[in-house]
Amino acid sequence: xxxxxxxxxxxxxxxxxxxxxxxxxxxxxxxxxxxxxxxxxxxxxxxxxxxxxxxxxxxxxxxxxxxxxxxxxxxxxxxxxxxxxxxxxxxxxxxxxxxxxxxxxxxxxx
Amino acid sequence: xxxxxxxxxxxxxxxxxxxxxxxxxxxxxxxxxxxxxxxxxxxxxxxxxxxxxxxxxxxxxxxxxxxxxxxxxxxxxxxxxxxxxxxxxxxxxxxxxxxxxxxxxxxxx
Numbered sequence: 021x022x023x024x025x026x027x028x029x030x031x032x033x034x035x036x037x038x039x040x041x042x043x044x045x046x047x048x049x050x051x052x053x054x055x056x057x058x059x060x061x062x063x064x065x066x067x068x069x070x071x072x073x074x075x076x077x078x079x080x081x082x083x084x085x086x087x088x089x090x091x092x093x094x095x096x097x098x099x100x101x102x103x104x105x106x107x108x109x110x111x112x113x114x115x116x117x118x119x120x121x122x123x124x125x126x127x128x129x130x
Numbered sequence: 131x132x133x134x135x136x137x138x139x140x141x142x143x144x145x146x147x148x149x150x151x152x153x154x155x156x157x158x159x160x161x162x163x164x165x166x167x168x169x170x171x172x173x174x175x176x177x178x179x180x181x182x183x184x185x186x187x188x189x190x191x192x193x194x195x196x197x198x199x200x201x202x203x204x205x206x207x208x209x210x211x212x213x214x215x216x217x218x219x220x221x222x223x224x225x226x227x228x229x230x231x232x233x234x235x236x237x238x239x
Contacts, residue, residue: 062231065228065229117221
């Protein structure tokens with residue numbers, strides 16, 4: 021089976037812009053979670069989707085949003101980018117209590 | 131408040147020198163504790179899931195154990211390729227998985 025894929029792998033944006041990141045889970049996995057990873061804060065949970073419904077949400081501002089499609093693919097959107105949004109954004113799909121992570125999207129905000 | 135603390139932050143070992151990494155947690159209703167390995171520039175790679183105190187799991191040179199307050203990742207006779215950041219995460223009753231900040235392990239040949 022193919023693993024979790026994320027696109028794009030690298031992204032450079034400027035403050036105030038918005039960005040959309042994409043994640044394709046492992047085939048058959050219906051749960052997709054998103055995380056932000058920074059050197060100072062480590063991995064922080066953003067949200068989880070299951071069968072197109074947001075099941076859980078972390079403590080991030082409303083500028084961070086996401087959605088899941090009927091084929092389980094997921095997107096996350098960040099509006100009005102700030103310098104502090106520079107991070108590695110990781111997507112994970114889950115099955116039987118185990119999360120499998122993608123390679124991440126490295127977002128740099130200038 | 132649910133939280134996870136990993137120690138030490140960094141660890142340097144000689145090849146073959148066994149050691150343990152610690153993950154202490156405070157959580158309301160533990161549903162599972164996870165260990166991951168992360169190499170630079172890559173996403174975390176799943177290692178183990180532990181569900182209840184007393185449980186142990188092994189994979190090659192790694193062994194994970196769980197008590198009611200902490201988990202240990204024991205590394206026996208490590209090799210340079212075991213160098214990575216090891217992450218611990220817990221899943222509390224509300225399902226919001228919480229990660230520790232990791233232990234950076236460096237094995238010297």
